[in-house]
Amino acid sequence: MSIAHGTILGGLSTVPDLAAALRGYRDTLGLVLVEQGELEADLAASWNCPANAGSPYAVLRPKSGEPCWFRLVEQPEHPEFKPARSYGWAAFECTVEDVWHWPNVVEDAGFQIVGPPKNLENIEPAFIPMQVLGTGREMVYLNQVLNDMPGTDLPRAGSPVDRIFIVVLATPDREASVSWYADKLGLTRGADYTLPYSMINNAFGQPADTLTTITMVQHARMPIVEVDDYPAEAIARARHEGMLPPGNALVSLAVRDVDSCDVDWITPPKVRDGAIYEGRRTATALGAGGELIELIELGG
Numbered sequence: 001m002s003i004a005h006g007t008i009l010g011g012l013s014t015v016p017d018l019a020a021a022l023r024g025y026r027d028t029l030g031l032v033l034v035e036q037g038e039l040e041a042d043l044a045a046s047w048n049c050p051a052n053a054g055s056p057y058a059v060l061r062p063k064s065g066e067p068c069w070f071r072l073v074e075q076p077e078h079p080e081f082k083p084a085r086s087y088g089w090a091a092f093e094c095t096v097e098d099v100w101h102w103p104n105v106v107e108d109a110g111f112q113i114v115g116p117p118k119n120l121e122n123i124e125p126a127f128i129p130m131q132v133l134g135t136g137r138e139m140v141y142l143n144q145v146l147n148d149m150p151g152t153d154l155p156r157a158g159s160p161v162d163r164i165f166i167v168v169l170a171t172p173d174r175e176a177s178v179s180w181y182a183d184k185l186g187l188t189r190g191a192d193y194t195l196p197y198s199m200i201n202n203a204f205g206q207p208a209d210t211l212t213t214i215t216m217v218q219h220a221r222m223p224i225v226e227v228d229d230y231p232a233e234a235i236a237r238a239r240h241e242g243m244l245p246p247g248n249a250l251v252s253l254a255v256r257d258v259d260s261c262d263v264d265w266i267t268p269p270k271v272r273d274g275a276i277y278e279g280r281r282t283a284t285a286l287g288a289g290g291e292l293i294e295l296i297e298l299g300g
Helices: 018-025 041-046 099-104 174-185 198-204
Strands: 008-015 032-038 056-061 069-074 088-096 112-115 131-133 139-145 161-171 188-196 211-219 222-229 248-255 270-272 280-286 292-297
Touching: 008 018, 008 088, 008 161, 018 056, 018 069, 041 270, 041 280, 069 248, 088 099, 088 248, 099 139, 112 198, 139 161, 161 174, 174 188, 174 211, 174 222
Parallel strands: 008 069, 088 139, 161 222, 248 292
Antiparallel strands: 008 248, 032 056, 056 069, 088 161, 112 131, 131 139, 188 211, 211 222, 270 280, 280 292
16 A cells, blocks of 8 residues: 555554553464564653653554554553543554454453444445454454445455554544644545444443444545544543553554644654654644644655
């Protein structure tokens, strides 16, 4: 896959035990470990989480070689964090080769199945979804893509678990968040969908037929951010002072030019090396919903 403006280059999750998380992501999901170490203070500061300086981390990539990196950062669990009930990054959607393979193996690797595979009946069958929680209570969707959707191309997997192709954002104001990505980053508003969203309904104890409206943010026919309406009961995410948000913590997107992004940087753009950056300029901002969004310059 070529890297275009808006391409999802990575998703970062926090986990309480990096070794245990690696047994899930590397040994079971089959992602390739490409880098491991302790988080540099300068990078932690750029994410507004100075207390994470020195935190153990790992970076993994699909066996297909797709330009998408899964990052895991070790930090203590937060007792008040409950998945799918707070604002911020809610899930990373990955494309997989065979979704029916995973229910038999993921729970032994520390993942909790919260949505087993099912054929969707209320919309065109573009994919078969499955949802799991990792050891840091991060939400990962394992979706087997079947077809493209009107106006949107969905990537097929080139390895058992492949790239992140949609990131899900829970926000207190869906329209404001959609406008932020359009106005600040030059992305486009895609289609709205109104449907019974089982993850949200289950998390908030709502009737199964309760409807939620979501909006896709995309670039050309490439989906990027799914922006979800959340019930009034949703809250700001609890987090340790100076640390990353628990669960799905940060998303990295490719941009043509960081200087063209009309955002307030946490720290100024800087060239960084290592996995995911590869000598490119990068900086991080807060989106309209308070989410951490790291932007990495394409260059060239």
